[in-house]
Amino acid sequence: MSIRIFIYDDSADRRDSLKALLSLNDEYKVVGEAANCKNTIRDIETFNPDLILMDINMPEVDGLEGLKIIKASHPSVKVLMQTAYDDSEKIFTSIKNGASGYILKNDKPQRILQAIEEVIEGGAAMNPAIAQKVLDYFKPKQEKSPLSAKEDEVLSLLAEGLSYKMVADKLGVSYTTVNTHAKHIYEKLHISSLGEAIAYYYKNLR
Numbered sequence: 001m002s003i004r005i006f007i008y009d010d011s012a013d014r015r016d017s018l019k020a021l022l023s024l025n026d027e028y029k030v031v032g033e034a035a036n037c038k039n040t041i042r043d044i045e046t047f048n049p050d051l052i053l054m055d056i057n058m059p060e061v062d063g064l065e066g067l068k069i070i071k072a073s074h075p076s077v078k079v080l081m082q083t084a085y086d087d088s089e090k091i092f093t094s095i096k097n098g099a100s101g102y103i104l105k106n107d108k109p110q111r112i113l114q115a116i117e118e119v120i121e122g123g124a125a126m127n128p129a130i131a132q133k134v135l136d137y138f139k140p141k142q143e144k145s146p147l148s149a150k151e152d153e154v155l156s157l158l159a160e161g162l163s164y165k166m167v168a169d170k171l172g173v174s175y176t177t178v179n180t181h182a183k184h185i186y187e188k189l190h191i192s193s194l195g196e197a198i199a200y201y202y203k204n205l206r
Helices: 012-022 040-047 063-073 088-096 109-120 128-138 149-159 164-171 175-189 194-205
Strands: 003-008 028-034 051-055 078-083 101-104
Touching (some): 003 012, 003 040, 012 109, 028 040, 040 063, 078 109, 088 101, 149 164, 149 175, 149 194
Parallel strands (some): 003 028
16 A cells, blocks of 8 residues: 655755655655645645655745644644754754654655655654754753862862872862862762762762
8 A cells, every 4th residue: 555645845856856766665655745834734635645744944834834733633644844954943843743753855865765664654753963952952951060160170080089189189289178179069069978979970960
């Protein structure tokens, strides 16, 4: 059974190149195309696509708006977003609004076909650079250190296993200065041992 694909892109050349690429796979059938999303509901009801290749930047009604319309009216239709830019905000808006994946227009043809296949099989396709942005976005935000830059430096050296004297030698300061920094570190982190300080460093600052 053919996978029915509809293409939204304001560039006729881009639509033609996508159609040529998709024609290499007998299972894919391009059922329609449009230069923007102003007639999206009518397009879907007329052509009944399984998958939409959606350009983001188009005149009148763009791909982000088109995606919202599609997901509100025909949630089962899969939408693979494509753009020339790896714009973080648009990536997250697309994902939040139900896109099945996101590719860049300069991705290699093989990668585009692979992304389509991944989406059809129920996966979420993403260009590797975009996947990294998404991972970075959802990483827990690193806690801001309450320590001064010098205290951070002293703690990092202590965490490496250096003694107070070795830290003093490395930083060109006195043993007393290092001892004072260590006391401030304990006070600011509300801890009472070097072991706790090192554990804090590896958990929050490294």
